Amino acid sequence: MSKIVVLGGAGAQGLFSIEALLQRDVFDEIIVASRNVERTKQILDEKFDSPKLKAAQVDVLDKDSLTNLIKDADVVANCTGPYYALAEPIIDTVIDAGKDYVDFCDDIAAHEKIFTPEREKKAKEKGLKIIVGLGSSPGTLPLTVVHASALMDEIEEVVFYLAISDREPEGPAVLHHTMENFIGDIPVIKNGKRDVERDFEGEVYYDFGEPFGVVPVSSIGHPETFSLPRVLPNIQNISIKLALYPIEIQRTLKTLTLTGLTSTEPIEVNGQTVVPRDVTLTLLDKVTPRTELFENEHPEPLSSSAIEIRGKKDGNEILFKTLGYGNMGPATGYPLAVGAELLAQGKIEKVGLMVPGT
Structure with missing residues (x-):
C-alpha cells in the first residue's frame, strides 16, 4: 500500500495535484489535509468520486499534529x-519524521531560508529526498x-516572462504571494552576481501574442534567481x-505601491497602529472579483509564459525562445503530482535538498 499526504490539497492549486494523482494508480491512499476538515470533505465530494481520497484535519505549524x-x-x-511563512517549519517536521517531500514553493524568501547547510546535512544523513519548487515557475x-x-x-542570459489573468482560480495565499514578491527589493542575477532592482524599476513591454498582446511586465522576486544558479x-x-491582466490591475498595484499602501512599515492612524499592506490585502480580499471592475473581457486561455534564453554555440549567438498559453492551476499542480509519484516509485536517486534539474 502506497500512501501520500497532501497538505492544502483542497486549495485552488492543490486540487489539480489531486486530479493528477487520481489519474494513475501509484498511490492507494491519498490523504488531503487542512485546518478545516469539513470544508475539505465538501470540496473533495464535489470534485471527485474516489475511495482513495480521505480528508484529515491538521495544523501544519503544530509539529506533533x-x-x-x-x-x-x-x-x-x-x-x-504562503510558502514564505509555512514551508520551512513544515519541511523541518517532515525531515524529523523521515519522509520524502515535494512542493511547488514559489517564494524566493522561502527557498533562501530552507537551503541551509545544516538542513541539507540532516536530510542527506537520513537518506531523504526533499524537492522544493516543482510546479511551473519554478519547476x-x-x-x-x-x-x-x-x-x-x-x-x-535567461528572462522569464509571465502573464497571469485575474480570473485564474486563486486562494488567499496568492494575494499575499504577489505582494511579497512584487514589492520592495527584487532579486536578479546581473553579470553573474546577485543584485536587486526596486519594484517596477525594470518595467518593459513584452509581446505575448494574442490574446494578451503587448503588455507591461515588471521584475518579480521569484525562486529561479536562486534555484537556476544551483543547476547552471x-x-x-x-x-x-x-x-x-487586465493591465489596469498592474497599474493599480503600481499606484498603491507608489503611495505607500503596500508598505509593511507600521503607521499610526487615529491612535491605532496599522500595517498598510495588511489593510490593502484585507480590502482586496473582500472586493468584488477584481476583473469585473474593469471593462476588459478576460482573455482565454488565462495565462501565458515565455522564456528567452540567449547563449552561444560554436561561436554563434543563439536565441532559444518558448511561448505557451494555458491555466495556472494544472501547470502548477500536475508537476508536483509527477514528482510525488517518482518519489514513491524510487525513481529519484539523489538525496538531500534539491530543486528541479539537480
Whole structure:
C-alpha cells in the first residue's frame, strides 16, 4: 500500500495535484489535509468520486499534529501557502519524521531560508529526498532552460516572462504571494552576481501574442534567481518579469505601491497602529472579483509564459525562445503530482535538498 499526504490539497492549486494523482494508480491512499476538515470533505465530494481520497484535519505549524498525520505516509506533498511563512517549519517536521517531500514553493524568501547547510546535512544523513519548487515557475520552466543548456556551449542570459489573468482560480495565499514578491527589493542575477532592482524599476513591454498582446511586465522576486544558479552556475543574467491582466490591475498595484499602501512599515492612524499592506490585502480580499471592475473581457486561455534564453554555440549567438498559453492551476499542480509519484516509485536517486534539474 502506497500512501501520500497532501497538505492544502483542497486549495485552488492543490486540487489539480489531486486530479493528477487520481489519474494513475501509484498511490492507494491519498490523504488531503487542512485546518478545516469539513470544508475539505465538501470540496473533495464535489470534485471527485474516489475511495482513495480521505480528508484529515491538521495544523501544519503544530509539529506533533503534523508528525502524527504523516507517520505512515510514503510521501508528503505540500500545497499550502504562503510558502514564505509555512514551508520551512513544515519541511523541518517532515525531515524529523523521515519522509520524502515535494512542493511547488514559489517564494524566493522561502527557498533562501530552507537551503541551509545544516538542513541539507540532516536530510542527506537520513537518506531523504526533499524537492522544493516543482510546479511551473519554478519547476517545468527552469527545466526548459536546463534542456536548452544542452543545446548550447554557454548560456549568457535567461528572462522569464509571465502573464497571469485575474480570473485564474486563486486562494488567499496568492494575494499575499504577489505582494511579497512584487514589492520592495527584487532579486536578479546581473553579470553573474546577485543584485536587486526596486519594484517596477525594470518595467518593459513584452509581446505575448494574442490574446494578451503587448503588455507591461515588471521584475518579480521569484525562486529561479536562486534555484537556476544551483543547476547552471555560469548563467550571467537571470530575471523574471510578470504582467497582471487586465493591465489596469498592474497599474493599480503600481499606484498603491507608489503611495505607500503596500508598505509593511507600521503607521499610526487615529491612535491605532496599522500595517498598510495588511489593510490593502484585507480590502482586496473582500472586493468584488477584481476583473469585473474593469471593462476588459478576460482573455482565454488565462495565462501565458515565455522564456528567452540567449547563449552561444560554436561561436554563434543563439536565441532559444518558448511561448505557451494555458491555466495556472494544472501547470502548477500536475508537476508536483509527477514528482510525488517518482518519489514513491524510487525513481529519484539523489538525496538531500534539491530543486528541479539537480
